[in-house]
Every structure is written in C-alpha cells, then in structure tokens.
Amino acid sequence: xxxxxxxxxxxxxxxxxxxxxxxxxxxxxxxxxxxxxxxxxxxxxxxxxxxxxxxxxxxxxxxxxxxxxxxxxxxxxxxxxxxxxxxxxxxxxxxxxxxxxxxxxxxxxxxxxxxxxxxxxxxxxxxxxxxxxxxxxxxxxxxxxxxxxxxxxxxxxxxxxxxxxxxxxxxxxxxxxxxxxxxxxxxxxxxxxxxxxxxxxxxxxxxxxxxxxxxxxxxxxxxxxxxxxxxxxxxxxxxxxxxxxxxxxxxxxxxxxxxxxxxxxxxxxxxxxxxxxxxxxxxxxxxxxxxxxxxxxxxxxxxxxxxxxxxxxxxxxxxxxxxxxxxxxxxxxxxxxxxxxxxxxxxxxxxxxxxxxxxxxxxxxxxxxxxxxxxxxxxxxxxxxxxxxxxxxxxxxxxxxxxxxxxxxxxxxxxxxxxxxxxxxxxxxxx
Amino acid sequence: xxxxxxxxxxxxxxxxxxxxxxxxxxxxxxxxxxxxxxxxxxxxxxxxxxxxxxxxxxxxxxxxxxxxxxxxxxxxxxxxxxxxxxxxxxxxxxxxxxxxxxxxxxxxxxxxxxxxxxxxxxxxxxxxxxxxxxxxxxxxxxxxxxxxxxxxxxxxxxxxxxxxxxxxxxxxxxxxxxxxxxxxxxxxxxxxxxxxxxxxxxxxxxxxxxxxxxxxxxxxxxxx
Ligand SMILES: Nc1ncnc2c1ncn2[C@@H]1O[C@H](COP(=O)(O)OP(=O)(O)OP(=O)(O)O)[C@@H](O)[C@H]1O
Ligand SMILES: [Mg+2]
Numbered sequence: 001x002x003x004x005x006x007x008x009x010x011x012x013x014x015x016x017x018x019x020x021x022x023x024x025x026x027x028x029x030x031x032x033x034x035x036x037x038x039x040x041x042x043x044x045x046x047x048x049x050x051x052x053x054x055x056x057x058x059x060x061x062x063x064x065x066x067x068x069x070x071x072x073x074x075x076x077x078x079x080x081x082x083x084x085x086x087x088x089x090x091x092x093x094x095x096x097x098x099x100x101x102x103x104x105x106x107x108x109x110x111x112x113x114x115x116x117x118x119x120x121x122x123x124x125x126x127x128x129x130x131x132x133x134x135x136x137x138x139x140x141x142x143x144x145x146x147x148x149x150x151x152x153x154x155x156x157x158x159x160x161x162x163x164x165x166x167x168x169x170x171x172x173x174x175x176x177x178x179x180x181x182x183x184x185x186x187x188x189x190x191x192x193x194x195x196x197x198x199x200x201x202x203x204x205x206x207x208x209x210x211x212x213x214x215x216x217x218x219x220x221x222x223x224x225x226x227x228x229x230x231x232x233x234x235x236x237x238x239x240x241x242x243x244x245x246x247x248x249x250x251x252x253x254x255x256x257x258x259x260x261x262x263x264x265x266x267x268x269x270x271x272x273x274x275x276x277x278x279x280x281x282x283x284x285x286x287x288x289x290x291x292x293x294x295x296x297x298x299x300x301x302x303x304x305x306x307x308x309x310x311x312x313x314x315x316x317x318x319x320x321x322x323x324x325x326x327x328x329x330x331x332x333x334x335x336x337x338x339x340x341x342x343x344x345x346x347x348x349x350x351x352x353x354x355x356x357x358x359x360x361x362x363x364x365x366x367x368x369x370x371x372x373x374x375x376x377x378x379x380x381x382x383x384x385x386x387x388x389x390x391x392x393x394x395x396x397x398x399x400x401x402x403x404x405x406x407x408x409x410x411x412x413x414x415x416x417x418x419x420x421x422x423x424x425x426x427x428x429x430x431x
Numbered sequence: 432x433x434x435x436x437x438x439x440x441x442x443x444x445x446x447x448x449x450x451x452x453x454x455x456x457x458x459x460x461x462x463x464x465x466x467x468x469x470x471x472x473x474x475x476x477x478x479x480x481x482x483x484x485x486x487x488x489x490x491x492x493x494x495x496x497x498x499x500x501x502x503x504x505x506x507x508x509x510x511x512x513x514x515x516x517x518x519x520x521x522x523x524x525x526x527x528x529x530x531x532x533x534x535x536x537x538x539x540x541x542x543x544x545x546x547x548x549x550x551x552x553x554x555x556x557x558x559x560x561x562x563x564x565x566x567x568x569x570x571x572x573x574x575x576x577x578x579x580x581x582x583x584x585x586x587x588x589x590x591x592x593x594x595x596x597x598x599x600x601x602x603x604x605x606x607x608x609x610x611x612x613x614x615x616x617x618x619x620x621x622x623x624x625x626x627x628x629x630x631x632x633x634x635x636x637x638x639x640x641x642x643x644x645x646x647x648x649x650x651x652x653x654x655x
Contacts (some may be wrong), residue, residue: 005540012528340524343485344585345513345541347506424485428524 003357010358013330014365024326025366028319028407032370032400034312036392039400042305043391049294056130059097059258060290061268063275065251066283078279081244083230083249085278089256092274093267093396097259100126103233104224104252109181110196111188116181120153120197121224122233130257133216138191138206141229144204145354149231153195153202156225157185159210167381181225197226200236264289316403319366320411327359327415338419339427348420355416356409363408367401374400432624433459433482433595438491438501440477440633440647451477454491459626459640461496461592464619466635467628469644475628476597478644482626483595484512496592503534517586519596523578525570531557531581532566538588556584560614576607583614594618596627600634612637 014021065081086101103122108115124146138154145152158179190204208227210216228237230251240250257266272287279285331338338351346354378388440452459465467475468632480486481493484500487508493501500511505564512518525534535553544552557566560580570578579599596615600608608631612652616637619625627634643651 004546006476016528056464336524337526340526341537341541342509343483343524344510345537345589347509347541349506350541425480427484428520 003353006354006357007361008320009354010361013358014361017326018329020126020326020329021362023088023367024322025319025362025369025404027315027322028363028366028404029370029373031312031315031317031319032367032404033374034308034315035400035403036371036374036396037378037388038305038309038312039396040374040388040392041308043393043396044388045298045301045305047391049298054218055133055243056290057097057257057259058261058291059264059267060130061256061258061264061271062286062290062293063256064272064286064288065253066286070288075179077243078282078284079239079245079247079250080279081251081254081285083234083251085275086251086254088274088278089253089254089271090393093270095263096256098129098255098257100124100129100255101230101251102127102248102253102255103230103238105233105237107197107226107237109226111184111190111193114184114188116184118181118225120228120233120237122214122224122228122230122237124230133211134208134281136206136208138204140206146229146231149235150229151200151232151236152205152229153197153201154208154221154227154228155185155190155204155208157207157209158182159212159216160186185225197228198237202228204409261291264291264337316407319363319404320407323359323362323408324411324415326362327355327412327420330358331355331415331419334429335422335427338422339424339430342422343428344423351422352413352416352420356412356418359408359412359416360405361408363404363406366408367404371397371400432461432463432496432548433626434492434494434497435482436492436494436581438478438481438485438488438493440474440481441489449549451647452481453486454640455644455647455649456491457642457649457652459624461624462619462622463624463640464615464638465626465640465642466638467626467642467644468635469650470504471630473644474647475521478532479595479597479626479628483516483518484508485518510565513538514589515592517583517589519579519582519586519594519599521598523570523575523582523602525578525581525585527570530567530569531573531584534570535584535588538585542589546550552588553584556587557581559587560584561610574607575603576610579603579607579611580614582617583611588616594623594625598623598628598630600629600631605633608633 011093018307063081063085083101086099090096090099101124105120106117107120109118123141125141125143128140140154141152144150160182185207191207194201194205195204196202238248238250240247256267256271258264268287268289275285275287276283341351341354375389434454437460438452438455439450442449442451455474455478467478469475477486481488481501483541484503488501491501492499495511495515500508503511524536525531529537532550532553535556538547539552554566557563557580557592560583562577562580562584565573565577565581570581573581579602583599586596594615599615600611603611612634615625615634617628625638627638629635641653642649643653
C-alpha cells in the first residue's frame with residue numbers, strides 16, 4: 001500500500017478544503033474531549049477513594065438513628081440511639097479502635113451583626129481519632145470540657161480552593177455564590193470570643209482549619225460548621241423524646257472504626273445483636289458498612305461518568321457521520337481523479353485505502369483537537385483540574401486518539417468502497 | 432504484441448442496446464508504429480479502452496504479448512495495465528494538484544517503487560520528453576504541449592511494452608502537435624510498440640500500419 005503517498009495526498013486534500021474538514025472533525029473533537037474528561041474523572045475518583053480509605057481506615061461502620069416519620073412514632077419501648085449504646089458497644093467489643101458518638105442539630109449562630117443558621121455537632125474526644133486533617137488555631141476540646149458540659153465551641157473553617165476555577169470565582173462574585181458562614185469564619189478573628197448558639201452563650205476555643213478542598217480526600221460532603229462537646233449538645237440542643245419521655249443522652253449517630261477491614265463483618269453482626277436487644281426489638285437504627293457507603297458513592301459517580309461517556313460516544317458517532325459525508329463529497333468531486341489513478345494502475349484496494357487513510361487522518365485531527373480541547377477544558381473548567389490532568393495516563397490519550405481514528409476508518413469504509421467500484425472509463429469521462 | 436480476434440462491444444441492453452464494435456480483428460507486431468483512423472463515432476475510443484484494459488470486450492479474444500487478457504479479474508487486469516501498458520489521453524488527464532514530477536511518478540507508486548527511485552526516474556523521463564525545468568510546475572502552469580509531454584512521460588513511467596494514445600494531438604495546435612509526433616517517432620525508433628488513434632493524416636502518415644475503421648468494423652489496413 002502507498003501509505004506515505006496516501007497520507008500526502010490526504011494532507012493536501014484536507015488542507016485545500018479546510019472548512020469542510022474542520023466541520024467534519026469538530027464533532028469528533030467534542031466527543032474525544034468528553035471521553036477524555038470521563039477518563040480523568042473516573043481516575044481521580046478512584047484515587048480519591050483510595051486516599052479516603054487510607055485516611056478513614058477500612059474498618060468503618062456507621063450507626064445512624066432512623067428518622068421517625070409521622071404516624072410511625074415509636075411506642076417508647078426503645079429510647080433510640082443513646083450514649084448508653086456507645087458505652088455498651090465499647091465494653092462488649094473492647095478491641096474497637098474508635099467509637100465516636102455524635103449528636104447533630106441545627107442552631108442559629110449570632111455574633112455582633114452576623115446571624116446564620118448552621119449545623120452543630122456534639123462530639124467527644126474519640127472524634128479526633130479519624131479524619132484528622134485539620135490544623136488547629138486555639139485548642140481542641142479536653143476531657144474537662146466534656147465532663148462539665150462546658151459551653152465551648154470549635155468552628156470549622158473551610159479549606160477553600162488552592163486554585164478555584166475561574167468560572168466559580170466569577171459566579172461567586174456575581175451571584176454571591178458561597179457560604180456566608182465560611183466567609184465569616186475566615187474574615188473575623190474569633191478565638192476567645194463569645195458567640196451565641198440559639199440562646200446560649202459559647203466561648204470559641206479553637207478554629208479547625210480544613211485542608212484546601214481540592215486536596216481534601218474527604219469528599220463525602222462538608223462536616224458540621226460548629227463543633228461542641230457531646231455532653232453540651234445533649235444538654236442544650238437535645239429535643240429527643242420517646243414515648244412521651246425525654247431522652248437525655250440521645251445521639252444521632254455513632255461512627256465506629258474496628259481498626260481492621262477483616263473484623264468489620266463480625267463486629268457489625270455483634271453490634272446489631274446488642275442494639276436489637278437494647279432497643280427491645282425496635283429497628284430504629286441503621287447500620288452501614290463504610291465500604292458499602294463508599295461503593296454506593298462510587299457507583300453513583302460511575303453512572304455519571306457513563307453518561308458523559310455516552311455523550312462522547314454519540315458525539316463521535318455524529319462526527320463519524322460527518323466524516324462519511326465529507327468522504328462522499330470528496331469522492332464525488334474527485335471521480336475524475338479516481339479514473340486517472342485507476343487508469344495508470346491503481347487497484348481497487350489502492351483507491352479504497354487512499355480514501356480510508358484520508359478519513360482516518362481526519363479522525364486523528366479530530367482526536368488531537370479533542371485532546372487539546374479536553375485538556376484546556378479540564379484545566380479551566382473542572383473543579384480539581386490539576387489533579388484530574390495528573391490522573392490521566394498515556395494510554396488514555398492513545399485510547400481516545402484510537403477511538404477517533406477508528407471512527408474515521410469505520411465511517412469511510414462504505415463510501416471508499418463505492419469509490420473503488422467506479423468504472424474506469426466512466427470515471428475518466430467525468431468532468 | 433497485440434492480437435485481436437473478433438472483438439465486439441455492446442452498450443446498454445434491450446431496446447437501447449447498441450453495438451459499438453461489431454467484430455474487430457487485427458494484429459500489431461512488436462516494435463510496430465500503428466495508427467487507427469476513422470470517422471467520429473466508429474468505435475475507435477471504445478476499441479482503445481479495451482486494448483488499454485480499462486474496459487472489457489463483450490465477446491472476442493484479446494492477446495497481449497501472447498497471453499489472453501480479455502478474461503482477467505479486475506485486479507490482474509489492473510496489474511497488466513500498470514506494468515505493461517502506457518496510455519496517453521487526448522485531454523491529458525493529469526492530476527491538477529500534483530506537480531509534473533508527481534504526475535509522472537504516480538504509476539510507479541502503484542507498482543511500489545521506492546520514493547527515491549521514483550523521483551529519479553520521473554525526472555529522467557521528464558528530461559526525455561524535453562521538460563527539464565518544468566518538474567515542479569503543476570499542470571495549470573504548463574502549456575498544452577507541455578502537458579501532453581508530461582502525459583507521455585507518465586505513460587512511460589513503468590517501462591511499458593505498449594504505448595496507447597487516443598488522439599494525443601487532438602487538443603493541440605499543429606505546431607505543437609509536430610513536437611509530440613516527433614516524440615512518438617523517436618520512441619518507436621527506440622523500440623517501443625505504439626498504437627495511436629488519430630484524425631490527423633500527418634500522424635497516420637508516420638505510422639507503419641494504418642487501420643481504417645468504419646461503424647465498429649475494420650474497413651481496411653495499410654502497411655508500409
Ligand atoms: N458508455 C457508452 N454507452 C453507450 N454508448 C456508447 C458508450 N460509449 C460510447 N458509446 C457509443 O459507441 C460509439 C463509439 O464511440 P467511440 O467513443 O468509441 O467513438 P470514436 O470513434 O472514439 O469517436 P470520436 O472520433 O468522436 O472520438 C458511439 O456511437 C458512442 O455513442
Ligand atoms: Mg474517441
């Protein structure tokens with residue numbers, strides 16, 4: 001085959017019909033960009049999941065209070081999830097690395113003229129055992145704070161972005177996109193100050209500075225804005241009632257870390273047994289294995305990726321039809337040339353391969369343009385552009401390029417075959 | 432070289448069927464300079480396309496250098512056309528976007544000759560047809576006579592055994608035509624077998640063998 005020759009004529013042909021060629025590979029380029037983005041996205045997701053596991057430990061179990069729906073009120077046999085549950089679990093399974101009970105709620109924070117509804121979470125010292133990626137300004141809680149149900153609080157300062165994509169910055173400026181609390185914590189010096197949570201006065205003892213969001217592997221959404229001792233939360237922010245009686249040590253959830261992936265299943269079974277007995281058979285809690293949570297999240301993200309991928313594939317198909325169109329047009333305008341080439345000795349195969357080569361070159365151009373577009377797009381538009389780009393491997397580029405070249409190949413076969421079937425004399429007579 | 436036996440060619444079918452060749456037989460021995468003459472529409476081009484293996488006869492046998500070539504597959508036919516035949520067209524049929532060298536080198540590409548040799552041979556052929564400094568020009572930048580010289584150089588590219596030409600001087604003025612005629616004469620003197628279709632008595636006069644056609648048949652042959 002005259003590959004080099006075909007490429008040369010192909011290049012001349014593509015160059016001399018720039019607009020037509022450009023239009024035909026533009027769609028391919030969009031498709032390639034979308035596919036590249038999908039690769040980057042999936043890759044980064046996997047990387048983050050790995051990091052999350054390393055950070056959170058593989059032995060995580062969440063116990064969540066089941067939300068009570070109206071009309072399904074508990075008969076009051078069970079008190080719901082309580083600190084007592086946490087204590088018993090800890091006693092029954094002394095090898096657990098962490099048993100961290102929480103009570104989450106909402107409150108109005110007030111400081112001078114600043115007022116905002118924010119989430120508040122009561123925690124104890126166990127909380128610090130996992131997910132610890134903060135730097136502390138001021139101090140963290142100590143046992144004394146917990147024991148005395150002190151009215152002290154720690155504010156969560158978001159990490160912000162190292163490099164926020166420009167469009168997010170714009171949007172924030174224009175529409176006030178962004179979190180008021182976050183802005184406030186960042187702006188005002190608060191350690192040692194007194195703030196109000198609902199009607200209680202609290203002293204800010206520390207600020208937890210989160211790592212920058214684009215480097216934070218804890219991608220499971222944001223934590224509560226204000227942390228307070230669990231005992232304090234139970235005293236001032238607890239409205240749990242069961243069967244008409246107030247539950248003083250209510251919890252909203254307990255996070256457990258067995259410290260080892262292999263013990264998760266047995267631990268879960270035992271915890272379930274303990275809680276079922278303690279709650280007198282009332283199933284008012286949800287036990288979830290962290291791995292399950294993560295895999296659910298992953299599969300949701302994967303679904304998203306597949307959607308983007310299908311858009312990419314559709315775009316490439318559209319581009320392929322474009323290439324088919326261009327190949328047909330090219331052939332139609334070059335019937336005479338085909339006749340001449342056949343007359344001087346080109347076989348049908350030579351003609352076929354020439355047009356297929358040309359279409360594959362168009363595909364390759366589309367692929368290259370698409371990769372360029374994808375790279376620029378990810379860098380400028382995506383949330384963690386740099387990380388996403390880093391996650392791309394050489395084979396991702398090759399695969400996307402391959403797909404677009406293959407599209408050129410597949411979609412030109414039919415028109416090129418038609419061209420190769422032309423009658424020599426008829427073709428020569430064509431003007 | 433050429434051995435034709437009772438060649439017919441039908442166009443169309445049924446009502447519109449038309450017989451362009453009605454049983455043509457003649458021979459052209461190796462090294463001969465032959466010319467075909469005849470009124471317009473008598474089937475000269477049809478015959479030459481069959482001789483040039485660009486079209487097949489409806490019936491009859493065609494032997495080229497002793498081998499039957501009328502019943503070959505398309506691929507084999509293309510191979511013979513490429514390696515043993517050179518075809519010169521009335522309207523040149525050069526590729527407009529290629530330079531003269533590129534046009535001449537084209538058939539060699541299809542016979543898989545390496546780029547370097549191809550260019551060297553193309554330049555030599557251009558020199559042979561008297562176009563030393565025109566190699567990098569495209570056909571649009573060449574005169575009619577020069578274009579036909581490029582066409583002849585291209586026909587000679589794969590060192591054919593037989594050169595076929597369909598009214599090679601038909602699109603040229605008489606002065607330019609003489610140059611082309613001389614070139615044919617020289618090529619024949621070097622041993623090339625040539626078969627020319629022409630309306631031009633002057634062209635026919637320099638041939639060894641003139642075949643007169645009429646209504647799809649050979650009416651008369653003169654040999655000198
Ligand atoms: N593809 C075709 N379909 C039908 N009829 C055809 C076809 N090609 C040629 N003919 C007819 O066959 C006859 C011979 O045509 P041909 O081109 O061989 O004539 P010619 O001798 O070369 O004429 P000229 O000297 O004008 O070039 C003509 O009557 C022409 O109309
Ligand atoms: Mg004719």
